[in-house]
Amino acid sequence: MLYFGKFWENIPECEDRAICGHCGVTETFEHIILECGRPGQEQVWKLAKELWAKKHSNWPPLSLGTILGCGLAVFEDEKKKAIPLAARLYRILITESMYLIWKLRCECVIGRSGEPPAENEIHNRWVRTINERLEIDISLTNEMKFGKQYSLKPAVVLETWRGTLENEGNMPRNWLRQPEVLVGIASKGSQRPLPPSSRSSSDDEGVGETLSPTLSHMRRA
Numbered sequence: 001m002l003y004f005g006k007f008w009e010n011i012p013e014c015e016d017r018a019i020c021g022h023c024g025v026t027e028t029f030e031h032i033i034l035e036c037g038r039p040g041q042e043q044v045w046k047l048a049k050e051l052w053a054k055k056h057s058n059w060p061p062l063s064l065g066t067i068l069g070c071g072l073a074v075f076e077d078e079k080k081k082a083i084p085l086a087a088r089l090y091r092i093l094i095t096e097s098m099y100l101i102w103k104l105r106c107e108c109v110i111g112r113s114g115e116p117p118a119e120n121e122i123h124n125r126w127v128r129t130i131n132e133r134l135e136i137d138i139s140l141t142n143e144m145k146f147g148k149q150y151s152l153k154p155a156v157v158l159e160t161w162r163g164t165l166e167n168e169g170n171m172p173r174n175w176l177r178q179p180e181v182l183v184g185i186a187s188k189g190s191q192r193p194l195p196p197s198s199r200s201s202s203d204d205e206g207v208g209e210t211l212s213p214t215l216s217h218m219r220r221a
């Protein structure tokens, strides 16, 4: 259940929560993830597009329809042939970015009394989120652990992320067992991107949990 906008209008002493404290309009899901002027959504989508552009050119214009329908997206080359696993990377970037925007919004509104996160914090949270997702993908190729039926094919993970990684030119063709594989957008304020293992344990919990129990569950797996 997502609590925002009109939901609050009938809750005594919480009526003001129906209105976006930053923009002064009724807070809808579309407003939160695409329109809100509070630092967060615009920067997150820019980063998602930047990583996508490292290997693909056709980033669909963002709308509620393309975001909620990201699982149906198909990407084809000029010969109308499906680009291998482009749709998978797109789905990952859209769902992870959307969930992060929701979490940032909830933290700001509920946990920080409306104080928005700093630009560097938003940037680093997104980089960490995508690196964690990459880490999950890599760990899911472990056939010994997950079995043939539930593990991911190495080729699926390699092709999904190929062209988006840091220092990729110096890595072997199969980088799944490399010690530290990170996406090619660096964190700010440190020389190297934050490895997934340095994340705070509290980051997977909190007010945004309800939107994506599957992803949260996977992160704890």
Ligand SMILES: [Zn+2]
Residues within 6 Å of the ligand: 020, 021, 022, 023, 024, 031, 035, 036, 037, 038
């Ligand atoms: Zn707003």
